[in-house]
Amino acid sequence: MNGIISGVVFSTLFLIACGSVLALLLVLAEKFILNFGPCTIDINGGEKKLTVSGGASLLSLLASQNIFIPSACGGRGSCAYCKVIVQAGGGEIGPVEEPYLSAEERRGGTRLSCQVKVRGDVAIRIPREYFSVRKYRGRLLAKKPMTRDIVELRIGLLEPTEIEFTAGQYAQLESREYKSHEAVMRAYSISSPPSGRTHVEFMIRLVPGGICTTWVFEHLKEGQEVQLSGPYGEFHLRPTGAPILFIAGGSGMAPIWSILRHMKETGNKRITRYFFGAQTQADLFLVEELRQLQREMPDFTFIPALSNEPEGSGWTGERGLITDVVGRHVPDASQHEAYLCGSPGMINACIKALKKSGMPEEKIYFDKFA
Template identity: 55%
Template sequence: MLTSIIIALTFLSATTLLLSLLLVLAEKWILNYGPCDININTGQKVLTVNGGSSLLSALSENQIFIPSACGGRGSCAYCKVQVNKGGGPVSPIEAPYLSLEELENNTRLSCQIKVREDIDIHIPEELFKARRFKARVSTKTMLTYDIMELGLELIEPAEIDFTAGQYIQLESKEYKGRESVIRAYSLSSLPSDVNRAELIMRRVPEGICTTWAFDHLREEEEIFFSGPYGDFKLQDTDAPAIFIAGGSGMAPIWSILRHMKEQNIRKKAYYFFSGRIHDDLFFTDELFSLEKELYDFKYVPCLTREPQDSKWDGERERIPIVMPKYIPDASQYEAYLCGSSALIDACCSKLSQMGVQDDRMYFDKFE
């Protein structure tokens, strides 16, 4: 009896898989939608593609790379674009990831839109700069027990043009039965170092991409990534700045601070970095050296679980408690935050109490 049930379930699963495959093939090969135009940003670029594929895929095949980290399954919600014409109705997969405001502005998940007709879309201007890069792993450097700096020498294209604060999307390779995935990592390198890209990665337990990068990726191996993406960057104002980060959130701040030094940007700034214990700190000597090299800069590492009997003589409280000791009135400041949702939410709440306006808080939040 049990054997019959197992055979029946196996047959049902195989039949379902076969039907799904046939539907995909029918969509791609049997249903002929003919050539369709994708009009981007009111004629800035017009693509003519064969109908049937997803909007995300059609754009990627024409060297326009929209951020995506879930392989087109509609679960990351990174690939949002504004669809002003065509695209069909919003699907049940998209709906949970779109706010009322986004729905009113015709925002859609490009991976869930099938190109069956002419489509008019709008994408951020910086996405036209994004490219798919081939690179060689030049260095793997452990910065702490769970944070690594990954150095990449560019092969094709040989140069990258990015703004300090932006991120790329790294493509992992299959290993030990784990699928290839795409994950976002902020660039920690200097924009002036055009032939190289550096990332700061924190090991995520059971994380597919970080396990691959830490345990399987080797120096001299060739990999792929796309980018640059994002609008997290230093604003062109004279306002003093508060930088806040934790863990691998150091990456874009490290890029921005060194860019400020290189370009002699004279902006008063504080940098509050969160760690649990002293072993969570890295680039410590370099950051304290920046206090002498930047116009008016102070680095404040904050350790929340450092043993009381240690030799640490710095701050031992959470950043929201520490900040007012250094900045009693922050009403003239801008704030730049990168890290976990919990860190950013807590710090933004405190910054509001300290007088920082909501529209002067810029953050890159790790979900």
């Protein structure tokens, strides 16, 4: 009996000793192996030199120094927006990055900054516009349902109090922690025109199971403070005289609504058609406002089209897939420019159809809400 008891005591003491040694090893590893100490990030050949504590991703370390690289997926390595050129340091390209980098990009040192761990000095190149991206604190002034699954947010800016952006660009909204979800950053196109510098508006569609959109729909309340950063993106009207085709459905209307209102405010007279694809009448919104804009801008035509509207519902407008409707209105698109916004599936189908109608690929601009 005594033998059994001393055996149990001995095993227990042995396990405690092993646990302590393991804990000590972990502390030492963290102190001497995982602590990478101060590292330098050299930007654009010495234009800026940052000293950071190594160990985290390049994307988050730059953000901690108020340099915000576009990123739409919150650092998961799935949007490929956070590309930077790494000229020195940064380690090898990882498996998450590989599918997003062409052979040419790899040769030139392009990396996804969310996947680059800073464990020593690095030298990078980024576009100078990124230096003007700011982080904003704002207050939700209004949250307005547009359809059963789209809300419009109006956010007044508190600090800084004004934003400068080009119509069509997007900002990143930060959700707050809720239930088991950490705060995440997601990209949302600014739907208000650039003239309203003291606030921004967004149109946000609920993605079932999505972290940020569930927070927007279920937790975000009017009067609450929010954080965002921006502006980002290359989706904006090119300064040519070519006739314009806007094609967007659902919350894809956001940047188009900003561009259209900016066109009106600046007296832009380019021939413009906006094809708004939806399933049924219940999915349409801002129709009266767009019809009003059509009355005020003689060169603008608004064409809503429904793909799944029941027969005999009284709908007298266009019916069918948006690609077919555009094809009927613009059989020869060779002289036009197209601006597409929405889901990757819709955009890919439109690009295919527009190319078939003679539009050169380089005249098709888009923001995929991926």
